[in-house]
Structures are given as C-alpha cells and as structure tokens.
Amino acid sequence: MKSTVDIKVWGDYACFTRPEFKVERVSYPVMTPSAARGILEAIYWKPQIRYRIQRIGILRHPRLEKEDSPLGTSWSLLRNEISSRQNKDAKGIGYALQVLADTEGQVKKPGKNKTKTETPEDRARRQFILVDEDRQQRTSLVLKDIAYRIQAWIELRNGETNIGKHLDCFRRRAERGQYFHKPFLGCREFAADFEWLGNKRDDESNTPKHDVFLTIGTMLFDTAYIENPKHYDKHEEDRLEFWKHEKDKAREARGFTQRVFFNAEIIQGWLDIPQSLYNELNEMEAGENGIA
Numbered sequence: 338m339k340s341t342v343d344i345k346v347w348g349d350y351a352c353f354t355r356p357e358f359k360v361e362r363v364s365y366p367v368m369t370p371s372a373a374r375g376i377l378e379a380i381y382w383k384p385q386i387r388y389r390i391q392r393i394g395i396l397r398h399p400r401l402e403k404e405d406s407p408l409g410t411s412w413s414l415l416r417n418e419i420s421s422r423q424n425k426d427a428k429g430i431g432y433a434l435q436v437l438a439d440t441e442g443q444v445k446k447p448g449k450n451k452t453k454t455e456t457p458e459d460r461a462r463r464q465f466i467l468v469d470e471d472r473q474q475r476t477s478l479v480l481k482d483i484a485y486r487i488q489a490w491i492e493l494r495n496g497e498t499n500i501g502k503h504l505d506c507f508r509r510r511a512e513r514g515q516y517f518h519k520p521f522l523g524c525r526e527f528a529a530d531f532e533w534l535g536n537k538r539d540d541e542s543n544t545p546k547h548d549v550f551l552t553i554g555t556m557l558f559d560t561a562y563i564e565n566p567k568h569y570d571k572h573e574e575d576r577l578e579f580w581k582h583e584k585d586k587a588r589e590a591r592g593f594t595q596r597v598f599f600n601a602e603i604i605q606g607w608l609d610i611p612q613s614l615y616n617e618l619n620e621m622e623a624g625e626n627g628i629a
Contacts, residue, residue: 341535342388342491342504344511345543346376347398347484348529350412351522352477356557356596362477364523366408366551367603368393370610371559372523373487379520380531381507384582385497389615393608394486394545401482407546407606409483419471483522486534486543492615496584508535545606556601558614561621565592595621 353365353372370390377388397407491507493500510516511533520529534543562579569576569591581590599614 341391342377342487342489342507343534344377344380345396345484345486345532345534346520346522346529347396347531348522348527350414350479350481350527351409351483351524351529352479352527353523361475362479364411364478364480365556366480366553367395367601367608368483368485368487368522369557371557373485373489374559376487376520376522376529376531377489377507379518380516381503381510382517383503384587385493385495386503387492387494387615389490389492389612390610391488391490391612392610394488395549395603395606395608396484396486396543396545398482398484399542407484407549408551409480412479412481414477414479415474416477418473418475419466420473421466421471479527480522486545495582508533547605549603549606551603553601553603553608555598558597558599558610559618561595561597561618562590563592563595563622563624564590568593597621 351364351368352362353367353369354362355365370393373390373393374388395407398409401407401409491500491503497503511531514531520531521527522529537543562577562581564581569578572593575593576591577593578589578591580587597614597618599611601608
C-alpha cells in the first residue's frame, strides 16, 4: 500500500556530486533521487517506512530572470576542507589528554608475525583531527538559485500496516516547517527551505517548466546497504558497519554498500524515476551477496 507526498524545496546553493568527480566536486544539473529522499527523511522518518521518489520537477527560483534557465546557474566555489576522515572510534581531545597523561608508557598490540609497539602519542593522535594539518582547498562547481518539486510514495516496511499515520505526520510537519534536522541540497552547508503542496492548487510558482528538456545520462539513483559478514571480513577497503532496522528492534550489521545508477532524462520539466529500481534496491538489501 502506498500514498503520496508532494513538497516544494528551494535554496541558494546545491551540489549533487557526480561520483566521477569526487575530489573537485561537480554537481549533476538536477537533484538526484537519493538527495530527494534525504530531504524527505530530514522532515520525517521512521524505520517502518521508505520513501519512493516518483518524480522531480524543475521549478524556477524567484531570483532568476526570465531568460535564465530554470535549472539554475553554475557557480564555482573554493572552500577549505580536510583530507582525512574522522576515526569512528575517536573519543575526542579530552580522552587524548588522558592517554598522554598515562604513565604506563607504551601499549603493545600484535602485528603480522611480530609485536608492534604503539606509543601514547600514537593512540592520542587517533582521537581527533588537527584542522591546520589536514586542511585542503578544493574547488566545487555547484548550482545557484534552484527550486524543485518532489513527489513520492510512502512504502511500508517491517510489518507496518498504518500508512495514514505516517502520511499525516509528514503533512503536519511539512505544513509547520518542522524537521528532525535541517534539510540540505546535496551538502550540509547548502540548507533547503520547503513547503507542503498537497493541498494547494497548481500555479506558476509550483508548476515545472514544460519547455525544459535535457538528457543527463547515467545518474546516481540510490545506495543499497547490504549485510554480508563474509565480505566485511575479507575486504577492508570497502567494508561498512551500519544499523539495520527490523520489526521490533535495530541492530548493528556488517557488510558493504552498492550504488545503483539509471539513465536520467528531463522531459517537459520532470525527471521521472523508474519505480522498478526500488524493487531492485529492496532485493539487494534482502540478499546476502548484493545480487538481485
């Protein structure tokens, strides 16, 4: 059973990063289905539901001139970022100071065919990131002044049967401007505003421009989180720990992620999402090896 969600989102900047341009980021010309799902989940999410994005409409941002493309304008930004990732077991600077104050001296841990000695300084350094040492300047090609209309289904999961409850919760939160965390357009620093359209009549501000046609090509659809302990143990480079929600509880699972792509095309201002891809995504996450 499914029901519809219909909202308008807009913002000053957006970056829906193409995977092939991961370091110097380059945005897709339009929002990806996974980014649209993230916005809906920022407003309202429960483990008993999954949002299926039906289509994404291209709206004109109020600041754009009539001769400007509704897709927005490309904008080059130079930003300060960091080169390393935070250790998931990091406990912060306070714990690092406790480690340095430890008078035991050295911590020994086994290595391959020998014992490797680790100093308190080594252990303390893993607890935080020094921004001055890890800072890198990177250029991003982002979108400026964009607006979209997101239409989606609510899919029930984990034995849930009351779809009306979840739709009403989403509608109330969207109408009041409430959210769990601030929705964003691709990157957290690019905040998004939103408006519920379910009860409003279509007008120029929320109707996609029918003269917009664009063949995008291969676009990221979404990411499957696949539980596979054997893969986790054998492949250190892409293994992942994540929470898996079941009917009555959540548990930590070990496995990997697998991205799904599709051939994207904007026709008359709409980017339609093949719904069969969600069935493929569910099958991948239900299976052990990530094979539908």
